[in-house]
Amino acid sequence: MGVIRFQNVGKIFGPRGSGFEALKDINLEIGDKEFVAIVGPSGCGKTTCLRMVAGFENATDGVVSVDGTPIKRPGPDRAVVFQQFALFPWKSVYDNIDLGLRNLNVSSSERAQRIDAILNLMNLTQYAKHFPHQLSGGMQQRVAIARAYVLDPDVLLMDEPFGALDAQTRVVMQEELVRLARKNPRTVLFITHAVEEAVYLADRVAIMTRAPGRIKEVLDVASVRNAEDWDSHEKIEDVMDLESFVHLRTHIWRSLREEKAAQHA
């Protein structure tokens, strides 16, 4: 299981009253094995939402829970993929992926088996002995995704995981994530400011308002995807050409532009 629930969640950085109100009245439920993307203008509190689910930050109002249990601290049941990769530079690719499994006291034969499988799935087998810095950004992010996926977590949290990658690598990673997510579905909370990425990857897209961030609108992408059979197209550019895709994308664009305009007004 892995149902994430935000109930009337607010977050104030600093003292109540004089502090900075980053989030207000967030209500959102992400179902088991559902892939939800959050988009919104920068500084609206997307990262803060994710960090509260991860257990790095506490809500100052309301409750953030997974399967009904309020979140107290970080843990391997909620694996995080960081924008800056955050691999352990002193550990090889293999050891980076292995560490979480060792902490979970998985037997060594099972660990070897699971790591080999994920290395294979992410096309990393030949880099197992490399140190992270010997790899390109795209490769490093693959390792970070493998490190999270190998834990078989209830919940995957990704904060602009492809934000630091160049456009080509980004597309490859998006296609691979779709492949991985369809093959091995997890509850995913995915943050991005790239609208196309959100529409391509997610079952639902939540649009946030500028600070203090609230959920402005939640779009159901999955029903359109299934109705129009997006998954029959292998390449991302073919999906992006579909009328139904363009329609959703444009809708989100408008909504975000309203927020940006209001921000600058």
Add this chain to the structure above:
Amino acid sequence: MKYESVYIITDSLGRRGRVPRRMSIGLATILIVCVLWLAMTTLFGIVPSGRFPSPAETWSALVHVSGRGYGGGDLTLHVYNSLRLVVMGFLFAIATGVPLGLLMGWSRKAEAFINPIFLIIRPIPPLAWIPLAILWLGLGDAAKIMVIWFSAFVPSVINTFAGVRNIDRPVLEAAYMLGMPKFRFVTEVLVPGASPMIFTGLRLSLQASWTTLVAAELVGAFYGIGRVLNVAQQDLYPGMILVGMIAVAILGWGTTRVLGMAEARALRWNTAALAAKG
């Protein structure tokens, strides 16, 4: 013209030939210094032998201390004693300093408690502890180990502390996310994460160890290189003074070299990281 020469130096092929060339330049420099030394003292007598020893005088002092012995023992005994005390004092200092630095880096509370003590003790030059150490512990090994500890402890604590604080925050958060048991967190995240700075601290600690040891032996010792230097100064024996100085230089270089090899081994991942950052 100018650009061309810059280009050739940074060229990757040109680089390959540079390492042996650098070594031969280094050897040539040493040779030139030796020739100048011979010229200034023996050949032209510009520097009188009472001021600075000639190569021949230095050699005979070396033969003297290695054979008959000088200042209470032969060279092996002096070297052995100095080296032993430096290694013991250094190991003792880092075995206490590194864990304390880790603790202070890890816990703000520990930092708040311990930092004031440092602020008081740090301005005192380590050498100023020598009289007190001798008063407490006499002229034997214990006093020297204590002063080495005082001098070598501080750099290892401070650099370890800074090393922990320098670990990227997302990397620490990744560790929390993976649910690390405490001991494993220390050994597999804090220590390796801080290790580039820890080794910087160790190098400074080692240098400080030699400085304080020689100073402490100069003040009072039964054996050791500092003792040789002290007696040679009283005997007005410049050749022996130079032998002592060269012995300390070689020992300092050798121990630094051993530490450097350990560092290169432990930080292999970091050379990759530094190369990636350019």
